[in-house]
Amino acid sequence: MDILIYGTVNSIVLALIAVGFTLVYGVSRIPNFAHGALYVLVGFLTWSFINDLKINYLLAVTLSLIISALLGAIIYRWVLIRLRGMATSEIIASFAVSLIILEGLRMQGIGGFKGFIGPYYILPPFIEGKMRIVGVLIDFQRLIIIGGGLAIVLLLWIFTHHTKVGLSLRAIAQDERAALMLGIDSDRAAVIALSIGSALAGLAAVIILPLGNVTAEAGYKVLIDAIAVCIIGGLGSWAGAVLASFVLGFAMIISTALFGAVWEKVVLVGAIILILILRPSGLLGKQKELEERV
Amino acid sequence: MLEVKNLMVFYENAIAINNVNMTCKKGVITGAFGANSAGKSTLMYTISGIMLDIKKKEEMRGGERITVLGSINYDGADIINMKPSERAKKGIILCPERRRIFPESSALENLKIGGYLATKTQAKKTLEYVFTIFPSLKELQGREGGFLSGGEQQMLAIGRALMAQPKLLLLDEPLLGLSPRIEAILARTVKEINREIGITILITEQYARPIFPIIDYGYVLENGGAVLEGTAKELMENPDVKSAYFGL
Known part of the structure; x- marks a missing residue:
């Protein structure tokens, strides 16, 4: 029963992280490597708003989500738009943005900025407390x-x-x-996708982060999780991402319960390798089943 | 309405469109005929602006260098450098070769996506109109685009283009690979559309026979150049056209 409930929580955590990444990739074919950085950034922004500026929780969350969405749009408008169509450069550029954000958050000394290092950065849960569901103790935040x-x-x-x-x-x-022919502008669509994707990364952050403390390193972990889920689900497939997060989420929890926490990462990477060997386009990736008819 | 002047398109050094001059008068169906590689699709892509997008993508991946020269006048303004989405907003809508239906969306969704530029009332009205001219689409509206037959896909493609509220509708090889019966139905419907809502239409086709009865004016393209032009009747009486496109 433990496995069922915590597996579900873990799966939904993964789905939340991955859904923004896959949305951006599906629409604009940009692998947004800044996804994890935006996730962490929203965590720290919300913390700062609450603790430094003493804004109320809900308002702080809304503000940091708006900032995250704007940042997504800016990343596209200023950086990625110049590289459209060059896949490797898109990865390098968005990863560079990710490094700037994550390492910038950890940087010390400029203008008395102490850097977000240490265990003090904790977002309060929305509702304190725990309850029992069919004999399993679970806190409200996980619900x-x-x-x-x-x-x-x-x-x-x-x-x-x-x-x-x-x-x-x-x-x-x-x-x-075909979309261009109908008057849909691909740059505009990409900007919208990136803002929504970034806001989703932020939304995932505010819901998930109260479980632990906010660290910059989490950015890299989130990025890897998101990529793993998307590769296994099939890049750009939204249903695939949700399916893959449940497969992975349960696989991780089950392996932890059976063999110990070290195996979590092994399962993650092993699953990627396995899927690349058996079904390179992912669980629900496009298989060219719908060949055009002439 | 549309005036193409001295249009030239190069892929690297190969010439795809060679000094084409062409006019589409308002409310009229104009045809452009030619064999494979005569430049029909390139012409359509250039008029609709998709060529600019192809050009940009080729540049980004270091592929072919595409050059477009000449001018395209539409409603009194030169649009040769206008983005495809802007041209679509001005009413130039391309219904592409091989239809390019969105395969994972249902037929109804394809039509709704087509209505991106339309207002709510326009979209509703056009949707009804599409279902009256293509009644079979109404029955198939829930089916995924990729699972429709070729003829149904073509009807859907035309319907989707109509949803975008075209003033100038570009039909690129709409009869490609269809049975003679469906060819006749589609040709008749294109004429109906032209008559009933007064849309100007430019239509390209390899095989002239099913299209000839519905066009008002036509061009014959060969190796990228427009070698002949005239009213449907004039073209029909031309001995070269007769032998090349009618097999007489």
């Missing part, structure tokens, strides 16, 4: 993760299927040139 994660996936589905902007994003993801 919020389950609820919030499901709500976000549902909202994203509604957004991409029933709004004009969402439909245009899916059009670009499926066939960019």
Whole structure:
């Protein structure tokens, strides 16, 4: 029962992290390596707003999400737009942005800035307390993760299927040139995708981070998790990302329960290798099943 | 409405469009005929602006150098350097060769995506219109685009283009690979669209027979150049056209 409940929590954590990454990749074919950095940045921003500026929690979260979305748009407009179509350069550039943010957060000494190092950076949980579900002790924050994660996936589905902007994003993801012919601008779509993706990274951060403390290193871990989920699910496939986060989430929890926590990372990397050997395009990746008909 | 002047397009040093002059008058169906590699699709891509996007992508990956020279006048303004999305906003909508239906979206969703530039009332009205001219689409609206037959996909592609509220509709080889029965239905429908909502249409095709009855004016393209032009009747009486495109 432990495994079932904590596996679900872990899976939804992974899904939350990966869904923004896969949205950006699906729409604009940009692997946004700054995803993890934005995640951490939102954590620290929220902490600063609450503790340095004494803003109320909800407002602090909203503000840092807006900043994160703007940053996503800026990263595209100023950096990535110059490199569109050069896949390696896109990775290098977005990883550079990620390094600037993460190492910048840790930097000390400039203008009395102490750097975000140490165990003091803790976001308070939304609701304190724990409860028992079928005999398993679980805190409210983890329940919020389950609820919030499901709500976000549902909202994203509604957004991409029933709004004009969402439909245009899916059009670009499926066939960019055909979308261009209908008056959909690919740069605009990429900016929207990056802002939403960055805001989703931030949203994942505010929901997940109260479980532990905020560290800059988490940025790299989050990035690896997101990439692992996306590769296993099939790059750019949204349903695949959700499926893969459940597969991975449970695999990680089960291996930890059976063999110990060290095996978590082994399972993660092993799963990537396995999927690349058996099904290189991922669980739900495009297999060219729908060949065009002439 | 549309005036193409001295248009030249090069892929590296190979010439794809050679000094083409072409006019599409408002409310009229203009045809452009030619064999494979005559430059039909390049012409369509250049008029709709997709060529600029292809050019940019080729530059980014260090591929072919594409050069576009000449001018394209549309509604009194030169649009040769305008972005494809801007041109679409001005009413130039391309319905591409091989249809390029969004394979994972349902037919209805394809149409909705087509309505990106339309207002809510326009989209609703056009959707109804599309379902009246292509009743079979109404029954298939829930099916994924990739699972439609070739003819259904072509109807969907035309419907999707109509949803974008075109003033100048570019149809690139709309009859490619379809059965004679569907060819006839589509040709008739294109004429209907032109008559009922007064859209100017430029249509390219390899095989002239099914299209000839519906065009008002036509061009014959060969190796990138426009070698012949005239009204449908004039072209039909030309002995070269007769032998090359009608097999008479």
